[in-house]
Amino acid sequence: MKIENWSDVDRKAPQYYEEIIKLCEKQGDLPKNLVFIVVDHCLFTFQSHAESLMKMGGIAGVILKSSTHVATSIEYAQTHCKVLQVSKENLKERGRAIKLILDNTTEEQKLVLLDHGGYFAPKLGEIIDHPELAKRILGIVEVTENGYQKYQATMRALQKPFPLLSIARTEIKELEDAQVGTSIFDASNTILYNIHASLSSTRTICVIGYGKIGRSIANSCREHRIIDIIVLEIDSLRAQAAHKHGHKVYDASSPKEREFALQQAEMIFSSTGKRALTALDVNILRNAQKTQKNRVLYIASCTSPDDEFDPSFFSELEAQSVNSKEERDEYLQTYKLSPYRLFNGGDIFILNGGKAVNFAVGGTPGYEICQVWAAVLFCTAKIASGSIESKNFIQELTRSEQNEISKVTCSVFLSEKNVENTHRRSHRRSLSLGDFHQGLFEARKGKLIFHENEEIGCRQKTLHS
DSSP, rough: OOOOOOSSSHHHHHHHHHHHHHHHHOOOOOTTTEEEEEEEEEEETTHHHHHHHHTTSEEEEEEEEEEEEEHHHHHHHHSSOOOOOOTGGGGGSSTTHHHHHHOOOTOOEEEEESSSSSSSSGHHHHHHHHHHHHHHHHEHHHHHHHHHHHHHHHHHOOOBBEEEEEOOSSSHHHHHHHHHHHHHHHHHHHHHHHOOOOOOGOOOEEEEESSSHHHHHHHHHHTOOOOOEEEEESOOHHHHHHHHTTTTETTTTTTTHHHHHHHHHHHEEEOOSOOBBBBHHHHHHHHHHHHHHOEEEEEEEESSSSHHBBHHHHHHHHHTTTSSSHHHHHHHHSSEEEEEETTTSSSEEEEESSSBGGGGGGGSSSSSHHHHHHHHHHHHHHHHTOOOOOOOEEOOHHHHHHHHHHHHHHHHOHHHHHHHHHHHHHHHTOOOOSSEETTTTTETEEEEEEEEETTOOOOSSEOOO
C-alpha cells in the first residue's frame, strides 16, 4: 500500500531525504544495531518519514499522536511498523516508559528516541537511572517548543548529563512555524466556509500568545484585511512586538484586560501550549454572549487540546450547554467543529473538537515541513554516531549545521528548474508576473536569487542555467 503523493513537494520528498541521509552519513558511522522509537503525526508525511528513518536503522515502534489520523497513513503504519498503543498520559505513569522501551528493544540494540511533544519528558529521570536502559539508549531528539519546555524543566531538576537534541528553537523550525500559522488560518477558514461563514467577515479576532505560531496567525489575519486583531500576551517583549506589528495588545496576566479582550472576540486562536483557556474563561465568554444577542464565537487551538485547554474548560463548557454530546460529535464528524449551545442562547463552536485545527484538513503542506524532518534525521545521526557529548542541558544544531541542511533544501525544492517550470505554468494561465516573489526567493528573468537574510543556508548568489 502506497500513500498518494499529491503535491510537488510530496513527490520530491523521497529524493530530498536521500540527499539528507548522505549528509547524515558524514557525521560518522552509525551502530549496525540502531533502532528508533518514534512519536509522530499520522499524516500524509508519515510514510516518507518512516522510509527515510529505515535507511538509518530499524523502527522498534511508533507512537501515533492522537490528534491526527489519516486513514492511508494508519494503514501504512500498521503494515510496516509496530504501532505502540500508549498515550502521552500513559507515559506519565511510574515505570510505563521503561517497560515500553524494554519490551520493544533487545540488549544488543542501541536506541534513539524521536519525541514530538515531550512524551518521555516526565519520566526522563527514570530512564536515565535505569541500569539496563543506560546500556541501550543513546539519546533523545525533540521537535516541538512544547516538548522543549517540558524537557528543559526536567533536566534542570535532574542536573544529570544526557544526550538530548532539540530543533524547537532552530531557524529551520521557525520557518516551519510561520507556515503552520498560515495553515491554521487557512484551515479555520475552510471549516467556516462549510457552515457559510468566513474569517474575512469576522470583525474582531483574538490571538492568545504571540510566539512564532501566534505571530504568523495574527499577521495572516492582517493580510486578509480583518479589521480588529487583538493579541493577549503575558510576555512584555512579545507584547511590544505585537504592538509594533499594528495589533491591539492586552496583558494576559491582568484579569480585567483578559476579560475585555475575550469578550470582544468573534474568533479566538489559542496558541500558547500552556493551557491558556480555563473554566473561568467560559464564564467570561458566556457573559459576552449574554450581552450580545445571537452572538456566535469560534475557538481554534493551535496544538494538542491537553496542552491548550485546562481540563476544567470543557467540563464547564458542557455544564453551560443545552445540547447533547451526541449532537456535538455528529457536527464534528460532518463539519469539523463542535457546537456548544449555551443556556442564554449563544453559541460557542470549537473547531476540530479542540485539536490543532490545521490537522482537520490534513496538516501543514510545504517544503518547510520536510526540512524539519531533515533536521530530525540530522540530530538522530549526531546522537547515534556519538558526535555529541552528554550535557545537563538541551543541545541544538549549530547555524552551520542548519546551513548544510538548508543547502540541500534549496537544491531540491528551490532550484532554477522549478522556477522556470513555475514561469511556464503561470504564462499558460496568462498571468502577467513580471518580477515576482515566491516564498523565500525571487525569480527574475529565469535566474534564481537567494537572500541570506531570508533563508538560512542560501547565500546571495545567482544560479545560471
